[in-house]
Amino acid sequence: MKRVFLIIILVLTTGVAASNWPAQAQSSEVDDETCLACHDGYDTELSNTAHRLMTEGTASPVQCVSCHSGAAIHVEDPTTENIGNPASALPHVTEGTCTSCHQGHVMARTAGYDPHFGQDISCTDCHQVHTTHEHQLLDEEAGFCADCHTGIVSQFERRSNHPLTQEAVSCISCHDFSGNLNIAVGHGAGANCYSCHAEQAGPYLYEHEATSTFSTHGDGCLSCHNAHGSPNEGLLTQHTQGLCRQCHGVPPMHLTQHGGIGNQHDCIVCHSEVHGSYTSRSFLDPDMGIKVGDDPDGCYCHSLNGFTGR
Amino acid sequence: MKQFSTILLTGIVLLALAVSAGQAREMEGVVKAGYTSTDLEGNQSLYEPTYNLEEGFAFSLDRFRYQMENGLKLSADLHNPFLDNRRLKFGVVKSGHGGVNFKHNAYKRPYDFDGKEFTRRYSSSGSIWMRPVKQVKLFGGFGYVEKNGTSINFADPSPVAEMHEVDFARQSYYGGVELKHERSYGRFEYRTTDFNNDRDTSTDRKAMRLRATFYTPIPQYEKVVVSGGFQHFQNRLENRFDTLQANSFWGAAQYSHRWGYSLRYSFMFDRARRTGDPVDTDNLIHAVHLGKAWPRKGGVTVGYSRRLNDDLAVKRSADEYSLSGWVRPIDRLTVRASMNMLSDVIDSGRTLTGAYDRSRHSVSAKYSLKDAYVKISVSDRRRENDDIGSKVEFMRTVGELSYTNRLYGRIAGSIAYGDGKYENTAGMFEYEELSLTGQFWSAEYKKMQGGIRGIYYRAKQDIDIESFSVEFSGRIRTQDRIGVELVYSVHNYDDLDAPIVMYDQYYTANVITALVTYDL
Numbered sequence: 001m002k003r004v005f006l007i008i009i010l011v012l013t014t015g016v017a018a019s020n021w022p023a024q025a026q027s028s029e030v031d032d033e034t035c036l037a038c039h040d041g042y043d044t045e046l047s048n049t050a051h052r053l054m055t056e057g058t059a060s061p062v063q064c065v066s067c068h069s070g071a072a073i074h075v076e077d078p079t080t081e082n083i084g085n086p087a088s089a090l091p092h093v094t095e096g097t098c099t100s101c102h103q104g105h106v107m108a109r110t111a112g113y114d115p116h117f118g119q120d121i122s123c124t125d126c127h128q129v130h131t132t133h134e135h136q137l138l139d140e141e142a143g144f145c146a147d148c149h150t151g152i153v154s155q156f157e158r159r160s161n162h163p164l165t166q167e168a169v170s171c172i173s174c175h176d177f178s179g180n181l182n183i184a185v186g187h188g189a190g191a192n193c194y195s196c197h198a199e200q201a202g203p204y205l206y207e208h209e210a211t212s213t214f215s216t217h218g219d220g221c222l223s224c225h226n227a228h229g230s231p232n233e234g235l236l237t238q239h240t241q242g243l244c245r246q247c248h249g250v251p252p253m254h255l256t257q258h259g260g261i262g263n264q265h266d267c268i269v270c271h272s273e274v275h276g277s278y279t280s281r282s283f284l285d286p287d288m289g290i291k292v293g294d295d296p297d298g299c300y301c302h303s304l305n306g307f308t309g310r
Numbered sequence: 311m312k313q314f315s316t317i318l319l320t321g322i323v324l325l326a327l328a329v330s331a332g333q334a335r336e337m338e339g340v341v342k343a344g345y346t347s348t349d350l351e352g353n354q355s356l357y358e359p360t361y362n363l364e365e366g367f368a369f370s371l372d373r374f375r376y377q378m379e380n381g382l383k384l385s386a387d388l389h390n391p392f393l394d395n396r397r398l399k400f401g402v403v404k405s406g407h408g409g410v411n412f413k414h415n416a417y418k419r420p421y422d423f424d425g426k427e428f429t430r431r432y433s434s435s436g437s438i439w440m441r442p443v444k445q446v447k448l449f450g451g452f453g454y455v456e457k458n459g460t461s462i463n464f465a466d467p468s469p470v471a472e473m474h475e476v477d478f479a480r481q482s483y484y485g486g487v488e489l490k491h492e493r494s495y496g497r498f499e500y501r502t503t504d505f506n507n508d509r510d511t512s513t514d515r516k517a518m519r520l521r522a523t524f525y526t527p528i529p530q531y532e533k534v535v536v537s538g539g540f541q542h543f544q545n546r547l548e549n550r551f552d553t554l555q556a557n558s559f560w561g562a563a564q565y566s567h568r569w570g571y572s573l574r575y576s577f578m579f580d581r582a583r584r585t586g587d588p589v590d591t592d593n594l595i596h597a598v599h600l601g602k603a604w605p606r607k608g609g610v611t612v613g614y615s616r617r618l619n620d621d622l623a624v625k626r627s628a629d630e631y632s633l634s635g636w637v638r639p640i641d642r643l644t645v646r647a648s649m650n651m652l653s654d655v656i657d658s659g660r661t662l663t664g665a666y667d668r669s670r671h672s673v674s675a676k677y678s679l680k681d682a683y684v685k686i687s688v689s690d691r692r693r694e695n696d697d698i699g700s701k702v703e704f705m706r707t708v709g710e711l712s713y714t715n716r717l718y719g720r721i722a723g724s725i726a727y728g729d730g731k732y733e734n735t736a737g738m739f740e741y742e743e744l745s746l747t748g749q750f751w752s753a754e755y756k757k758m759q760g761g762i763r764g765i766y767y768r769a770k771q772d773i774d775i776e777s778f779s780v781e782f783s784g785r786i787r788t789q790d791r792i793g794v795e796l797v798y799s800v801h802n803y804d805d806l807d808a809p810i811v812m813y814d815q816y817y818t819a820n821v822i823t824a825l826v827t828y829d830l
Binding site for chain 2: 047049050051052062088089090091092096099100103148154157158159160161163165166167168195196198199201202203205209210231232237238239241242244245246247248249250278
């Protein structure tokens with residue numbers, strides 16, 4: 001499969017490198033030459049970007065007037081007031097301009113899983129057409145997100161954190177607004193996490209409902225983890241004992257049997273399969289019986305699926 | 311390693327192809343070569359910022375961009391390709407025609423005192439796209455994640471935490487097509503994923519996802535746009551004959567008025583079922599947002615959404631209200647504020663968590679000058695579950711400033727203070743934390759530049775942690791393109807409230823990197 005995939009890549013790459021498709025000329029009120037007569041150097045600035053000015057040899061021609069409307073009037077009376085500028089327009093006007101080519105991003109935004117909607121933030125708040133940065137972002141580092149999300153970025157300095165500062169992940173590893181990642185409700189929220197943490201994805205025979213976004217109970221991974229960073233280990237929102245008790249009471253038997261084991265150990269010592277289990281309804285450690293009492297079926301009185309009464 | 315070789319080889323092939331395809335028009339980037347030396351002391355499993363540190367020959371190609379006369383662009387960022395903490399990224403793109411991109415990185419996480427027990431995650435991905443005609447874009451790609459090594463139970467804080475082997479791989483392939491006509495757009499994608507766990511093959515699974523999405527303005531009335539989509543998802547445990555499947559639908563309509571008003575309605579419906587379950591679980595959300603913007607002056611948006619969850623045994627609903635706005639009273643000052651309240655109710659049945667209320671507030675202000683800015687933000691979050699007697703509260707205040715001077719350089723700093731409080735049947739868990747960051751990077755003087763940056767973190771109350779890192783760096787340009795870089799950093803971590811003496815909770819690292827640089 002890998003070999004086939006590589007061959008396909010090489011063939012397509014050769015095609016891309018050698019291709020020079022016929023022009024699909026875009027009708028224009030004012031040509032680029034007219035604009036560049038005054039705005040000298042803009043063609044050079046754009047030449048190394050995805051918005052390189054070109055009307056020939058491409059399936060997607062880009063001209064000055066592709067983004068700047070009203071050029072005909074501007075040529076007659078050159079002021080900043082009569083030329084369309086996506087960088088200073090109302091968000092929906094900018095969107096209208098950008099979506100003539102980049103519909104995917106706005107589609108995601110319209111469908112409601114881009115939280116920037118309603119914050120009066122438009123494409124040009126994160127992207128700048130006249131730069132050579134990758135994806136025309138204002139800045140290729142996490143810095144440009146931090147420009148607004150100051151409090152969030154400082155969470156990555158906590159005791160445990162996702163490795164943003166080591167550049168192993170970036171903001172858009174999880175927050176992708178291009179519409180290509182996973183939708184943010186239903187199973188989508190967890191699916192973002194599972195793209196790296198595949199071992200936790202399930203489905204399990206016995207689901208821990210807190211971790212399952214399919215259930216009516218759960219908030220997914222974020223029920224217990226703070227994805228940006230935490231003062232506790234493992235991105236946990238609090239120490240394990242307290243974390244479990246955020247939702248669970250302690251069964252009375254735990255407080256009386258085995259010298260009050262429920263108050264002596266963290267829940268996780270026995271209930272280790274907290275993400276879900278294939279063997280125990282109570283998420284008990286599948287090897288617990290062997291460890292404690294050489295009993296592969298469970299831990300003395302307890303089977304892996306509950307109290308046996310033995 | 312085999313996979314890395316494959317990717318590297320492919321990269322070389324792409325590079326050769328690109329170079330042979332046309333004459334160079336523009337080229338930029340920096341090649342760096344040298345050595346990274348580390349001196350570590352203490353418990354290596356404690357301090358995350360240096361988990362992925364590797365000693366050895368350091369090499370990188372940063373921000374490499376190579377443009378051909380024919381419009382073909384080659385880009386590469388190769389960081390430490392010969393060490394186990396490598397990050398590699400390269401691609402070939404021809405705007406409007408097509409492109410190929412690859413990414414690969416390796417990340418190590420140690421779990422014991424000496425760092426001998428660790429897991430390493432290798433992530434690789436590739437994508438390709440091609441636009442044969444303006445209206446059609448074909449795309450595809452793959453993703454591969456492999457993790458192996460020795461880990462401990464993720465939440466076991468004891469010093470004798472049990473080690474266990476980890477060895478799994480997940481590979482996925484996807485492909486699809488995008489169709490465009492004027493401002494209308496549709497996308498169809500199929501994705502398949504295989505998960506193989508060599509330590510427990512009973513957890514092997516196979517997933518697939520089929521997704522179709524669209525976006526279009528209403529013909530003859532382009533102020534209204536609609537979008538929507540459908541997704542079918544299946545996740546099958548191969549050896550247990552257990553399948554989880556979900557169908558999701560979503561859609562939205564948005565109206566924008568030239569006076570700055572906007573109105574949007576959106577919904578999302580998700581139905582999930584697994585083999586053996588007699589009932590489905592339904593999730594449904596309706597949301598309405600109304601906004602008004604005054605160009606460059608301000609804006610306000612008010613929103614309401616209603617969420618319903620129903621699996622027959624339990625039926626719950628939630629109402630959420632939001633209000634956000636921004637104002638620019640003078641050109642240099644921008645103030646933003648938002649609030650959000652959610653009230654969740656159990657309509658029938660019983661749940662472990664019961665009903666809950668949640669609220670979030672935030673306000674921020676930024677004052678900008680030509681070369682400087684000052685910013686402050688305050689946010690808080692609360693969640694209360696009266697049914698089970700638990701309550702969570704957070705508050706966080708952040709201040710930040712930056713000043714750039716052409717003659718002397720740039721100086722920046724931030725301070726963040728936060729506290730959190732959890733109440734439940736186990737009692738109370740409280741913490742307060744302080745983060746301080748600062749950096750100075752000088753302007754170039756007689757071909758020399760230098761800088762310092764540092765981070766200090768302190769958490770107190772029910773936890774007691776102190777950590778800091780300081781980095782000194784200097785760069786000398788010996789000739790026009792050749793230079794020398796020297797970076798020294800020191801990291802320190804202390805858990806001052808370590809519960810068990812035998813498990814040392816301190817860590818110190820000294821790291822020196824010396825590099826020769828060459829500007830392309």
